[in-house]
Amino acid sequence: MKSPFHVMLIPTLGCPSNCHYCWSSEEDSPVMSRDTMRDVAIWLKNFDDRQVTITFHGGEPLLAGADFYREAFPLLSEELSHLKPAFAIQTNLWRMTPELAQIFATYHVPIGSSIDGPKEVNDVQRGDGYFDKTMHGYRVARENGLNVRFICTFTSQSVEHREEIFNFFMENGLVLKLHPALPSLRGDEPEKWALAPEKYGDLLIFLLDKYLENLNTAEIMNINDLFKCVFTRVGTVCTFNDCMGNTFAVGPEGNIYPCYRFVGMPEWVMGNVSDHPTKADLAESRAWKVMHAFKDFVDENCKECPHIKYCRGGCPYNAITPTGGRVEAVDPHCPAYKMIFDELNERLNKELFGSGAMEMGMGGSRRRQQNKKAGIMDLMQKIVSE
Ligand code: SF4
C-alpha cells in the first residue's frame, strides 16, 4: 500500500494571537500571492502520483482572507484532479466568518482548531481573550455545517489540570487530540512551557485509562492512533512513519520545506515552487539529506527497540532542530513513546493471552454495557466499527 502524501500550505506566518509557548508565528509575515498558489498547483501536478492531502496551516491561515480561498480551492481541485486532493485547515478560528465558512463547506474541508481546556486554563497559556474568540469562531463554523476538532496542547503547567481538561472535552462533546508543548526555539526561556517526556508518558497513560472508562462517549485521537500503531505494527501518523519524502510544506514565498514546523527557517529550505522542482532536485538540498540521515540514524540506534517498526524514532523536527541540524539523537519524547507503547502492548497481550482473554470476544461490548471499565480489545472494536 502506498503511504500517504501530504502537503501543508502556509499562506502566512502571521497570527493575531500570542500564545506563550508558540514557536511558529512571525510578525509582518507576507501572505502567499496568487502567483505562488498557481506555482504550487503546477509544481504538484507532476511531482508525485499519490493521492494528496493539502492542509492549510500557519501562522494563522484565515488571515489570507476569503478571496484567497475562493481562488485556491477550485484551482487546486481542477489542476490536481488526477491526485484526488482532500483539503484540511488548522486555524485558531478567530477570523472565521460566515463567508469563509461557506467556502470551506463547499469543499468539505474539516477544520482543526486549538483550545487547551476550560477558559481559565486555556487563557493562562494562550493569552487573555483567546478562549472567547475561538469559541465564537467555532459557533460560526458549526452554524455553517463544518466539522471542527480541537488540538489541546499540554504544557508543563496545564498538565497539572489534566482531569479538568479531560472533563471539559467530555462535557462539551469535543474530540480530543493532544500535543505536548515543545521547547520554543525563539523565546528566552525555551523550556518554560515544554512538557517533559516522562510527564507526557504519564499523561498518555492517564488518558488511556480515562478513555477506557468513558469509551462510549469519549474520543481521543492520539490513543486511537497509538493503538493502531501497536496493533498493525505500522506507524499510522507522521510522527511514527518516516515522514521524509511523504510530507512537504510550502511557505508564503513559495519556499519548500520538509514540514510546516520548519517554515520560516532559511536553513531548511529545499527549493521553491516557482522552479517546479522534481523530487530528485529536492534530494540535492541539505534539508532532504539531513531528514534522510535521521532515518538511517533511527535504523541503527533504535534497532534493539521492540517498537521501532511503528515508532521510527518519532518526529525528526523534534530531534534535529535543538541541535542546529545535527543528527545526534532520536525524538526527545522517546521515553514517553516507550511508556505508552509498552503499556498498550502489555494490556493487549494480557487480554489476548492472559486472564483477560476470558472476558473478551462477545463479552467485550456486554461489559461496556454493564458500565465496567473497557479493555484494549473494546477499544479495537470501537476503532474498527467507526
Ligand atoms: S517533521 Fe515531525 S511533525 Fe513534521 S511531518 Fe515529520 S513527524 Fe510530522
Ligand code: SF4
Ligand atoms: S521508542 Fe524510542 S528507542 Fe524505540 S523506536 Fe521509538 S524513539 Fe527509538
